[in-house]
Amino acid sequence: MHLKAGGLWREEDGAVAEDESSPVAELSKSLGRQKLYREVTLALRSGLRDACADLSFLRLRALRNLLKFLRSVSESDPAIRLFQQSQSSTDLQVVPVLYEHTLAKPKEVHVPDLDHIYSVEPLQITSPATDGEVALALRVLEGCCILHKESRNLAHKHGGVKVLLNILSTRGVLEQGACLDAIVSLMLESPANQMDFEAGHGIHKVAELIKDTQVNENIRLKCGEFLLLLVGHVLPSASRHSAAMFDGHNGRDKHPLASAEEDLRHLLGEKCASLIWAASQFGSTLDLEQRQTALQIHASRVLNSLELYSEWD
Known part of the structure; x- marks a missing residue:
């Protein structure tokens, strides 16, 4: 269902549009x-x-x-x-x-014994x-x-x-x-x-997908986009909330995903992780369409860096 902008109450009527503070305008x-x-x-x-x-x-x-x-x-x-x-x-x-x-x-459907099939209520089947x-x-x-x-x-x-x-x-x-x-x-x-x-272990699972050459190429590119957004947008938001996450053992602030950079370097290699960190700050002055294009380009570069430099286990 699409919402109709304004509908019957559009400000096309001159009497309403002229004075927005009038009782008629407020009622409208x-x-x-x-x-x-x-x-x-x-x-x-x-x-x-x-x-x-x-x-x-x-x-x-x-x-x-x-x-x-x-x-x-x-x-x-x-x-x-x-x-x-x-x-x-x-x-x-x-x-x-x-x-x-x-x-x-999906919930398992319980099928009653045949001996009692006629004494039970009809099964309500939920399609998966x-x-x-x-x-x-x-x-x-x-x-x-x-x-x-x-x-x-x-x-x-x-x-x-x-x-x-x-x-x-x-x-x-x-x-x-x-x-x-x-x-x-x-x-x-x-x-x-x-x-x-x-x-x-979300970073590990995404890294496994992007490193696996048997995985669909579009999904591997999508993983590259995900890692760029993780580093460029999610991690800064985690840092902003770090004051609420106090580590009493060592007396310093600790935020979720604090080890993300180290994990990426370990899982994807130094060069690929450095590229992700450098490219993740893209788009601050771009419009939405340009940011999406830039994201796809950088994700492709991340994937290429893996294919060129990573040492597979």
Whole structure:
């Protein structure tokens, strides 16, 4: 569902546009906000209802609609604020539904003994999540965490990065690419998710993928992008929160991922790690499209440096 900008309450009417402080203008703005809030809540309720369905095709359809909704929300500051407000209401929260219905491990279906087959209630079959469904859920998760910081905390309560690292290690190419993007969005300004990534040996798992020449080339490039974003964006956010992470044993501040640089040098070699550190500061003066292009170029260079200089075990 796309949100309609302004709708019936566009400021095309000269009487309203002339004096924004007039009672009529204030009423118009209030009605516009109410209409926008109804559209936001309607889109969320309808999407979340089907996202909880037992059948995968219904969940898939719901996730497509939720992703489309989040993209439309991102184009409007008022819509972003309303979405953020909506996530304080338990029945409108998106992230828990994603983890409980699509990203959760498939449940085993218990089949009763044949002797008692006629004395039990009919089985309620829940179809497992398809590759496309998991990938879409990861994109929706990424969007929620970018638009709403508290969604990262909600994700942490439901396994957060731990679940995503399992997906990264066990699912296919489609899910792996979306998973790497989602992990970055979860870790930004979130020490809890950063610690989960560290505890789950996340850097090691990404390094294994990028070093494995049998892995899909696009996924290896995506791993290069991930490492650049990790160093350039996630680690600075971890440092900013270091005051809250006090190491009482040695009397100094310690933040999540503090050993990331050393880990990368050990796993990928000195030259590749140095390239990642040097290239991770790109894009401060570039627009979004230019930053994405620069990210892809630098990721390709990281991959080339591995192929040229790394010593394989």
